[in-house]
Amino acid sequence: MPATPASTSLHPLAEAANAALAKDTPVVLDLLSERGKRMFFPAKGILAQGAEAKQKANFANATVGIATEGGQPMHLACINQYYNNLKPAEIYDYAPSFGRPDLRQAWAAKQRAETPSLGDHPTSLPVVTNALTHGLSLVGDLFLDPGDEALSSDLMWENYNLSWETRLGARISTYPFFDRNLTGFNITAFTQALAERKGRKLVVGLNFPNNPSGYSPTRAEAGAIVSALTAAAAAGTKLVVVCDDAYYGMFFDDGVEKESLFGRLAKAHPNLLAVKVDGATKEEFVWGLRVGFVTYGIANGTKAAYDALEQKTGGIVRAYISNVSMPGQSIVLKALQDPQFRAQQAQKVAVLKSRAAVTAQHCRKPEYADCWDVYPFNSGYFMCLRVKKTTAEAVRQELLAKHGVGTIALGQTELRVAFSCLTEEQIPEVFKRIAEAIRAIRTA
Ligand SMILES: Cc1ncc(COP(=O)(O)O)c(C=O)c1O
Numbered sequence: 001m002p003a004t005p006a007s008t009s010l011h012p013l014a015e016a017a018n019a020a021l022a023k024d025t026p027v028v029l030d031l032l033s034e035r036g037k038r039m040f041f042p043a044k045g046i047l048a049q050g051a052e053a054k055q056k057a058n059f060a061n062a063t064v065g066i067a068t069e070g071g072q073p074m075h076l077a078c079i080n081q082y083y084n085n086l087k088p089a090e091i092y093d094y095a096p097s098f099g100r101p102d103l104r105q106a107w108a109a110k111q112r113a114e115t116p117s118l119g120d121h122p123t124s125l126p127v128v129t130n131a132l133t134h135g136l137s138l139v140g141d142l143f144l145d146p147g148d149e150a151l152s153s154d155l156m157w158e159n160y161n162l163s164w165e166t167r168l169g170a171r172i173s174t175y176p177f178f179d180r181n182l183t184g185f186n187i188t189a190f191t192q193a194l195a196e197r198k199g200r201k202l203v204v205g206l207n208f209p210n211n212p213s214g215y216s217p218t219r220a221e222a223g224a225i226v227s228a229l230t231a232a233a234a235a236g237t238k239l240v241v242v243c244d245d246a247y248y249g250m251f252f253d254d255g256v257e258k259e260s261l262f263g264r265l266a267k268a269h270p271n272l273l274a275v276k277v278d279g280a281t282k283e284e285f286v287w288g289l290r291v292g293f294v295t296y297g298i299a300n301g302t303k304a305a306y307d308a309l310e311q312k313t314g315g316i317v318r319a320y321i322s323n324v325s326m327p328g329q330s331i332v333l334k335a336l337q338d339p340q341f342r343a344q345q346a347q348k349v350a351v352l353k354s355r356a357a358v359t360a361q362h363c364r365k366p367e368y369a370d371c372w373d374v375y376p377f378n379s380g381y382f383m384c385l386r387v388k389k390t391t392a393e394a395v396r397q398e399l400l401a402k403h404g405v406g407t408i409a410l411g412q413t414e415l416r417v418a419f420s421c422l423t424e425e426q427i428p429e430v431f432k433r434i435a436e437a438i439r440a441i442r443t444a
Pocket residue numbers: 130131132133134157207210211244246279281282287292
C-alpha cells in the first residue's frame with residue numbers, strides 16, 4: 001500500500017476535536033463524513049492570532065489583513081455614504097469565522113425564547129453562516145460522504161439536490177409528504193421510511209414551514225414526528241436530523257406547531273444529532289443580507305462536544321468563505337436589540353396571514369375542482385396546487401405566455417404559488433387565470 005501523504009493525515013486539532021466527540025458523544029463522531037472528521041478550526045492561525053492581539057495589543061496591532069486609519073477601518077466616502085447608522089467597524093472590519101460573538105449570543109437567546117421545549121438543555125452556540133443555503137451545504141459537508149443517504153419529503157426545496165446530491169454525491173430518498181387524501185403530514189410513510197433504514201446512518205431533512213407546500217405539522221403531527229425519530233434512534237439508527245427552519249414564525253393557523261422540532265429533538269436520544277439551520281433571511285425579511293445560523297443539540301451533549309462541532313463548523317466556514325458579511329451581521333444584531341423589532345415583524349407576518357386567508361378562500365372555490373387539488377397549507381410563503389389532466393410545466397408556460405402570471409412548476413403536477421408576493425387584490429385573479437390556462441391547454 002502506498003504511504004499516506006502527510007497532507008491527508010489528521011491535523012492534531014482535528015484529532016483533539018474527534019477525541020472530544022468520541023468521549024462524550026461517540027455517535028456524532030460516527031456520523032461525521034470523512035471531510036467532517038478531518039475538519040478543524042486553525043486555533044493558532046492568522047485569525048486566532050489576530051483575535052488575541054485585538055484583546056492584548058494595546059500599543060500597535062499589526063496582525064489582521066485590513067487597513068486602518070484614525071483607529072478605524074479605512075474606508076471610502078463614496079461607499080460610506082450608503083450606511084447611515086453603522087460605525088465603520090460594524091461595516092468594514094472582518095467578522096470572526098464563527099460570526100460576531102454578540103450576534104451569536106443574541107440569536108441563541110432568541111432561539112431559546114422561541115423553543116420552550118429546550119428548557120435548559122445545553123446546545124452549541126449558533127455558528128453564523130452565509131444564510132441558510134450555506135448552512136445546509138456545510139452540514140452536508142460535515143455529515144455526508146459520497147453514497148450516503150439523506151431522507152426528505154418528496155415536496156422539498158430543489159437546492160437540496162444541487163447541494164447534497166450533485167455537489168457531494170449523496171443520495172436523497174423521498175417519502176410522500178402528504179397522506180393520500182391530502183389531509184396532513186404522512187406520518188405513516190415517514191415512520192415506514194425510518195423503519196426501512198433501521199440501524200443505518202441517516203441524515204433526515206425536516207423543513208417546516210415547508211417549501212413548496214406552505215405546510216407545517218399540527219401539534220399532534222409534530223409530536224408523532226418527534227416520537228418516530230426518537231424510536232428510530234432507540235432502535236439503533238444513527239441520525240442527523242436537520243431542521244430547516246427557514247420560514248420559522250410564519251404560522252397562520254392556531255392548530256399549527258409553533259415551536260421548532262429542534263427543541264425536542266435536541267434532547268431526544270444519544271443516537272440523534274439535531275441540527276437547527278435557521279436565519280434572518282425570511283424571518284426578518286432580509287433575503288439579500290445573507291445571515292443564517294447552524295446550531296447543534298444532542299441528548300448527551302457536553303460543552304466539549306459542542307465546542308468540537310463548533311470548531312469543525314467554523315473551520316469549514318473559514319475554508320470556503322472565511323467569514324460572513326459584517327454589515328449583514330451588524331444590522332441583524334441591531335434589529336434583534338431594537339424594541340420595535342417584534343412588533344414590526346408581527347405586523348409583516350399579519351400581512352402574509354391575510355394573504356394566505358384570501359388565497360385559501362379563492363383556490364378552493366368549487367368552480368376550480370376540475371382544475372386542481374390544493375395541498376394543505378397553513379404557514380410560510382407558498383401554497384401548491386396539484387394540477388389535473390395536464391402538467392405543471394405546461395400550465396406555467398401558458399400562464400406566462402397568455403396571462404402575464406409567473407408561477408413555479410415542480411415535478412409533474414405541482415404548481416407553486418408564492419402568495420407572499422401577491423397583493424390581496426391580485427389573488428382572486430391569479431387563480432382565475434390559472435384555471436383558464438389549464439382549461440385552454442386541455443382543449444387545445
Ligand atoms: C426551505 C428553504 N431552505 C433554505 C433556503 C435558503 O435560504 P437563504 O436565502 O437563507 O439561503 C430556502 C430559500 O428559498 C428555502 O426555501
